[in-house]
Amino acid sequence: MPVTYKVLGQSQPSATTLTTLYTVPSLTSSVISTINVCNLATSNTTFRIAVRPSGTAIANQHYLVYDLPLPASDSIALTIGMTLAATDIVSVYSNSGNVSFSLFGSEIT
Numbered sequence: 001m002p003v004t005y006k007v008l009g010q011s012q013p014s015a016t017t018l019t020t021l022y023t024v025p026s027l028t029s030s031v032i033s034t035i036n037v038c039n040l041a042t043s044n045t046t047f048r049i050a051v052r053p054s055g056t057a058i059a060n061q062h063y064l065v066y067d068l069p070l071p072a073s074d075s076i077a078l079t080i081g082m083t084l085a086a087t088d089i090v091s092v093y094s095n096s097g098n099v100s101f102s103l104f105g106s107e108i109t
Contacts, residue, residue: 001108001109002108002109003106003107003108004106004107004109005105005106006104006105006106006107007102007103007104008021008022008030008032008090008103008104008105008107009021009022009090009101009102009103010100010101010102010103011092011100011101012040012097012098012099012100012101013092013093013094013097013099013101014097015094015095015096015097016093016094016095017093018048018050018058018091018092018093019091019092019093020089020090020091021090021091021092021101021103022089022090022103023087023088023089023090024054024084024085024086024087024088024089024107025086025087025107026086026087027086027109028086028107028108028109029083029084029085029086029107029108030083030084030088030105030106030107030108031081031082031083031084031105031106031108032080032081032082032083032084032090032103032104032105033079033080033081033104033105033106034077034078034079034080034103034104034105035049035077035078035080035090035101035102035103035104036075036076036077036078036101036102036104037049037070037075037076037077037078037092037099037100037101038074038075038099038100038101038102039070039071039072039073039074039075039096039098039099040073040098040099040100041072041073041096041098041099042072042073043072043096044069044070044071044072045069045070045072045094045095045096045098045099046067046068046069046070046094046095047065047067047068047070047092047093047094047095047099047101048063048065048066048067048068048092048093048094049063049064049065049078049090049091049092049093049101050062050063050064050090050091050092050093051064051082051084051088051089051090051091052088052089052091053085053088054085054086054087054088054089055087058091062091064078064080065078067095070094070099090103
């Protein structure tokens with residue numbers, strides 16, 4: 001089983017918009033190692049991160065982080081070590097459009 005270590009996704013979503021950061025490719029498993037969240041603004045904000053199985057609508061049980069405060073011009077790295085199956089989805093959200101998300105890990109084919 002070949003393993004590819006890579007940047008799995010990067011996004012700066014619009015304010016108050018749940019956005020897909022990464023979808024595991026079909027016939028692939030993924031290991032999420034780190035999610036980095038960066039507040040690019042000079043004001044405080046909050047953010048959310050959700051992981052949901054393929055084919056399911058977003059629901060409360062999918063959130064890993066919900067409205068976590070992020071100070072102005074600051075960032076946080078969440079080391080997770082989570083495994084995902086084919087077509088599972090990582091989604092992100094912030095209350096401002098000034099937050100960037102970067103997802104790092106590996107894909108196993």
